[in-house]
Amino acid sequence: MASVGGYSLALASMESARSEVDLAALVETYSSLLFRVAHSVLRSRTEAEDVVQDAFVRVLEHRRSLSEVRDMRVWLVRIAWNLALDRRRRIRPEQLDEVFAETLAANTVPADKALDEAQHIGHVLREMERLPKGERYVLLLSAIEELETVEMAAVLGRSESAVRALLFRARTRLRERLEKGEIRR
Amino acid sequence: MKDSDQAMEKVLAGLRDAKAPMGMERRILEGLQSRTAAGVRQGWLTRLASRIAVRPIAYAALLAGGMAIILAIPAAIQLLQHAPVQSAQETRSAPLPPVPSMTAAESVEFQRPAIVTRSPRRPKPRKLEAADPEEALAMREMNAPSRPAPPLPLTEQEKALVRFVRTRTPEELAAIDPAKWAAQDEQQRAEFDRFFRRFTKEQADKKKLAQEAMNKSWP
Numbered sequence: 001m002a003s004v005g006g007y008s009l010a011l012a013s014m015e016s017a018r019s020e021v022d023l024a025a026l027v028e029t030y031s032s033l034l035f036r037v038a039h040s041v042l043r044s045r046t047e048a049e050d051v052v053q054d055a056f057v058r059v060l061e062h063r064r065s066l067s068e069v070r071d072m073r074v075w076l077v078r079i080a081w082n083l084a085l086d087r088r089r090r091i092r093p094e095q096l097d098e099v100f101a102e103t104l105a106a107n108t109v110p111a112d113k114a115l116d117e118a119q120h121i122g123h124v125l126r127e128m129e130r131l132p133k134g135e136r137y138v139l140l141l142s143a144i145e146e147l148e149t150v151e152m153a154a155v156l157g158r159s160e161s162a163v164r165a166l167l168f169r170a171r172t173r174l175r176e177r178l179e180k181g182e183i184r185r
Numbered sequence: 186m187k188d189s190d191q192a193m194e195k196v197l198a199g200l201r202d203a204k205a206p207m208g209m210e211r212r213i214l215e216g217l218q219s220r221t222a223a224g225v226r227q228g229w230l231t232r233l234a235s236r237i238a239v240r241p242i243a244y245a246a247l248l249a250g251g252m253a254i255i256l257a258i259p260a261a262i263q264l265l266q267h268a269p270v271q272s273a274q275e276t277r278s279a280p281l282p283p284v285p286s287m288t289a290a291e292s293v294e295f296q297r298p299a300i301v302t303r304s305p306r307r308p309k310p311r312k313l314e315a316a317d318p319e320e321a322l323a324m325r326e327m328n329a330p331s332r333p334a335p336p337l338p339l340t341e342q343e344k345a346l347v348r349f350v351r352t353r354t355p356e357e358l359a360a361i362d363p364a365k366w367a368a369q370d371e372q373q374r375a376e377f378d379r380f381f382r383r384f385t386k387e388q389a390d391k392k393k394l395a396q397e398a399m400n401k402s403w404p
Contacts, residue, residue: 023217027210035205045206052205053213060217104199124196143197171193178189 027056030073033146034080040140041084043093043100043125051087055080074154077147081155097125127177134158135170142167 031052038051058079059066069075098118105117128136134156141152153163237244339347 024214027213027217031210031213032205035209036201036203039203040200043200045203048203049206049209049212052209053216056213056217057220060220100199104195107199108195120192121196121199124192128196139197140200143200145201174193175189178192 023056023059026059026072026076030076031056033073033144034076036144036146037077037080037141038084040143041081041088042091042096044096047087047091047096048084051080051083054083058083071151071154074151077151078155081141093129097129098122101125123181124174124178127174127181130177131170131173134166135173138163138166139170139174 034052034055035048038048038055039045042048042051055076059076066072101121102114102118104121105114109117128139131139137156138152141147141155147155149160149163153160156163158166
């Protein structure tokens with residue numbers, strides 16, 4: 001049984017051996033991916049960490065039916081994705097987007113240009129949020145890059161071709177809107 | 186177009202390169218561990234409640250059986266404790282001849298407590314007072330309130346002193362007064378001194394006369 005930082009949790013200590021899952025190994029393997037999935041929606045590190053925590057709590061609650069899960073990776077990503085979407089509805093994402101834009105600008109450009117860059121990134125984020133729901137979801141999941149089209153389709157409950165089409169339309173629409181915004185400025 | 190693509194790619198790269206906070210895995214595992222511990226504490230109650238809800242009659246019968254066993258254990262223990270005592274009483278009372286003056290009612294009354302001791306519904310030891318007269322007496326003595334011990338008898342000297350005080354005259358009683366004794370001693374000492382002072386004076390006079398006689402006889 002693997003362990004992370006001295007913590008080793010075996011769900012099977014309480015339940016039958018059939019449902020034995022090494023939770024520590026799951027956390028070690030998937031916590032970073034789940035964090036990025038949640039962060040793409042929330043754009044906040046603390047909120048994303050809370051989502052990852054909640055996702056593994058769900059795993060703990062459904063430990064009896066884990067043997068029925070065919071693809072643990074997709075199942076966990078779907079849990080984190082839905083939890084993040086639900087959390088974003090309950091918080092004020094505009095403030096989180098501003099903080100994320102400032103942080104990203106400070107990391108990429110010099111300090112004298114950071115303010116303009118932060119505003120530009122904030123504009124891109126706002127335009128992303130204005131995209132249709134399906135296109136926005138596909139665009140956010142594609143940003144993670146660790147997920148293949150099949151996995152994105154499984155997470156969103158769509159076909160692969162639909163995911164590809166949504167991704168193409170999302171990029172096209174976002175580019176057009178950003179260009180329109182630049183022309184207005 | 187190029188700027189918009191760059192901005193879009195920059196945002197997507199920022200989302201892709203997001204790093205998890207330090208110690209996130211440890212915090213997650215700690216939280217899960219605490220939840221697991223809490224779940225173990227509450228889990229057996231929930232499981233029991235759910236099982237009772239599924240088969241209430243079976244669990245009620247099981248509970249009734251358990252209660253019956255719990256109630257039967259003290260009775261069995263009491264029976265085991267009193268069985269040898271009863272046999273000992275029977276063997277001890279067997280060689281004694283029957284008391285002719287005892288009536289039938291009295292004999293029934295005497296035997297009734299023995300039956301009472303066999304009853305498992307009287308676990309209190311105080312009920313045994315009526316069962317065994319000797320034991321009842323011992324119990325009464327044990328439960329009796331404490332009294333002060335009687336005074337010890339007088340010694341011979343104390344008795345003589347009491348007799349002396351009650352029978353002698355006031356003059357004799359006064360003799361034990363230390364002042365009287367001191368006065369008497371003083372008087373005796375004075376008589377002694379007076380006697381010896383007179384004796385020494387007479388001796389000196391005689392010696393003086395003898396000396397004068399000797400002086401006259403010598404030429």
